[in-house]
Amino acid sequence: MSEKKFSKKHEWVSLDGDTATVGITKHATEMLGDIVFVEVPEAGKSVEKDGQAAVVESTKAASDVYSPISGEILEGNKSIVDDPGNVNSDPEGASWFFKLKVKDKSEFDKLMNKSDYDKFCAENPN
Amino acid sequence: MEVQKTALYNCHKDLGAKFVSFAGYEMPIQYKDGIVKEHISTRSYAGFFDVSHMGQFFLEGDETLADALEKIIPADLKSLKLNHSKYSFLLNNEGGIIDDLIITKTFKGFCIILNAACKDNDVKQIEKFLNKDHKYFLNNDLSLIALQGPKAVEILEKLAPGVSNLKFMTGDNFKFDNENLYITRSGYTGEDGFEISIPNNKVEKLISFFRENKVNAVGLGARDTLRLEAGLCLYGHDLNEKINPIEANLKWAIAKRRREEGGFNGWDKIKKLIENGSEKKRVGILPEGRVIARENTKIFTESGQEIGLITSGTFGPSVNAPVAMGYINTKYAEIGTKIQLEVRGKKHGGKVSELPFFKKSYVK
Numbered sequence: 001m002s003e004k005k006f007s008k009k010h011e012w013v014s015l016d017g018d019t020a021t022v023g024i025t026k027h028a029t030e031m032l033g034d035i036v037f038v039e040v041p042e043a044g045k046s047v048e049k050d051g052q053a054a055v056v057e058s059t060k061a062a063s064d065v066y067s068p069i070s071g072e073i074l075e076g077n078k079s080i081v082d083d084p085g086n087v088n089s090d091p092e093g094a095s096w097f098f099k100l101k102v103k104d105k106s107e108f109d110k111l112m113n114k115s116d117y118d119k120f121c122a123e124n125p126n
Numbered sequence: 127m128e129v130q131k132t133a134l135y136n137c138h139k140d141l142g143a144k145f146v147s148f149a150g151y152e153m154p155i156q157y158k159d160g161i162v163k164e165h166i167s168t169r170s171y172a173g174f175f176d177v178s179h180m181g182q183f184f185l186e187g188d189e190t191l192a193d194a195l196e197k198i199i200p201a202d203l204k205s206l207k208l209n210h211s212k213y214s215f216l217l218n219n220e221g222g223i224i225d226d227l228i229i230t231k232t233f234k235g236f237c238i239i240l241n242a243a244c245k246d247n248d249v250k251q252i253e254k255f256l257n258k259d260h261k262y263f264l265n266n267d268l269s270l271i272a273l274q275g276p277k278a279v280e281i282l283e284k285l286a287p288g289v290s291n292l293k294f295m296t297g298d299n300f301k302f303d304n305e306n307l308y309i310t311r312s313g314y315t316g317e318d319g320f321e322i323s324i325p326n327n328k329v330e331k332l333i334s335f336f337r338e339n340k341v342n343a344v345g346l347g348a349r350d351t352l353r354l355e356a357g358l359c360l361y362g363h364d365l366n367e368k369i370n371p372i373e374a375n376l377k378w379a380i381a382k383r384r385r386e387e388g389g390f391n392g393w394d395k396i397k398k399l400i401e402n403g404s405e406k407k408r409v410g411i412l413p414e415g416r417v418i419a420r421e422n423t424k425i426f427t428e429s430g431q432e433i434g435l436i437t438s439g440t441f442g443p444s445v446n447a448p449v450a451m452g453y454i455n456t457k458y459a460e461i462g463t464k465i466q467l468e469v470r471g472k473k474h475g476g477k478v479s480e481l482p483f484f485k486k487s488y489v490k
Contacts, residue, residue, distance in 0.1 A: 033156060033160050033161055033347070034160045034161050034162040034163075034443075036162075036416070036418070036441035036448075037416050037417065037418050037441065037448070039417075055470065057418050057441070058161075059161040059162060059347055059348075059351055059440060059441055059443070060155070060161070060347055061420075062418065062420065062470075081416075084416070
């Protein structure tokens with residue numbers, strides 16, 4: 001599996017062959033607070049880069065989760081739908097949101113690496 | 127307008143508060159533990175809330191003061207006993223709710239707790255009915271702190287011996303650090319608890335006492351989930367100037383004598399509504415599954431006819447499910463009626479539910 005890359009909308013992506021796994025970052029969960037509802041996309045759905053792909057709701061508000069990369073959804077993570085609180089406890093591990101078959105790997109290469117993302121978060125605290 | 131801060135602003139900061147702008151005030155929406163933990167610890171132990179942004183409006187005068195206030199407030203103020211409180215509202219000529227409030231009979235007159243966003247306008251609306259012998263002022267030198275939860279009484283009794291003798295919706299004066307506190311047994315969470323009116327210069331000391339007793343700070347986020355589980359209205363969302371108390375299912379808050387005698391703003395209209403019923407009604411809504419139906423979610427019948435709108439909706443941590451309230455065509459307001467809720471363009475099932483979602487534990 002590749003190193004994780006990050007989007008400005010606080011999603012992370014890892015790549016294994018042409019399968020990408022997407023989730024939301026720890027920083028995102030800290031901003032959202034307690035997560036109480038998750039909606040993930042169905043297998044077979046096409047998503048565009050920066051297109052809305054999933055929904056996450058905290059006690060405070062609903063937010064869209066975007067796909068940082070184009071492709072076709074292979075699987076949504078049912079375990080976070082059943083137990084949304086897991087996103088808070090392990091956002092960048094077991095609580096991924098969806099996997100997709102990647103259309104264009106260059107989209108992945110253009111995302112931020114960990115240190116650029118940390119810098120981005122520090123400069124944009126909200 | 128400059129953003130206002132309560133006397134506890136720095137204390138909130140030290141406790142790791144995240145702030146939001148609310149009704150012109152910088153207020154904590156949550157602290158380090160987050161909304162769910164703050165909510166649960168209030169229901170299982172106790173939590174304190176800074177509600178000093180709310181208006182503490184004092185009125186003084188002779189017996190004509192109750193007459194004057196009864197023109198805009200439909201409570202039975204003439205027979206309200208000393209240190210007793212009532213939930214009521216300010217009404218406009220159409221019977222619409224200008225604000226909801228708690229009014230307490232004091233030695234010199236009345237004290238009214240007003241919503242922060244409404245308080246300046248409320249004073250103007252009340253002023254119209256007062257005469258030169260009535261004195262009135264919003265007291266900005268006082269903070270208002272709520273202590274809520276099953277352990278509230280045991281903890282506060284240590285600081286203010288005698289509070290355990292207060293019944294729900296009554297209050298009294300107590301001494302703390304050579305200052306006067308006015309404490310009522312009330313709150314807005316569905317739990318037993320107290321609201322403490324305290325001079326700004328003593329409020330940090332009160333919070334230290336709470337911290338020593340392991341009481342956590344609770345922000346506006348959990349205040350909202352707690353009050354919604356308890357089926358209580360939030361002004362500006364569940365209530366506004368276009369909604370009357372009958373639609374809001376708050377007829378109980380209009381005193382019996384006042385319903386019969388009238389003589390308050392909007393009575394003509396309210397009388398008709400009491401006789402004939404209203405077209406829409408505030409109800410509890412339980413969405414199916416986990417989908418959250420937030421404010422402005424449209425309500426439909428199972429056959430697709432639009433019949434109402436959600437005015438408050440969130441996830442209820444103690445109910446462990448989404449909860450909501452809204453206004454629905456009275457024909458469909460019966461408990462258990464199946465409905466559809468449109469969330470992000472998709473219809474989800476739900477039903478009309480009893481309120482509260484979480485059983486209240488007031489000490490009456």
